[in-house]
């Protein structure tokens with residue numbers, strides 16, 4: 270259920286930027302969501318439709334860019350997409366890995382009218 274809080278703060282940010290830009294309407298919101306955050310685009314869309322009612326962002330299109338969970342192996346220095354619950358390097362079987370992508374969650378850009 271954390272999508273509700275996320276959507277609310279995203280909407281606050283969007284409305285703040287819209288006001289700053291002196292725009293009356295938000296056309297499109299581009300969001301970047303890392304796979305690791307567990308945030309589901311559909312849920313965000315659902316809450317967005319509900320929360321944005323009566324605001325300049327009402328009816329805005331949401332665009333989601335999903336970022337796969339990517340890890341770097343400290344053993345062989347290779348990058349690979351991390352599978353769920355499988356925290357080993359597919360090249361050298363090392364467990365010494367670090368997450369380099371997949372925790373993203375931000376508004377990339379807003380298109381106002």
Ligand SMILES: [Zn+2]
Pocket residue numbers: 342343344345346347358359360361362363
């Ligand atoms: Zn490795």
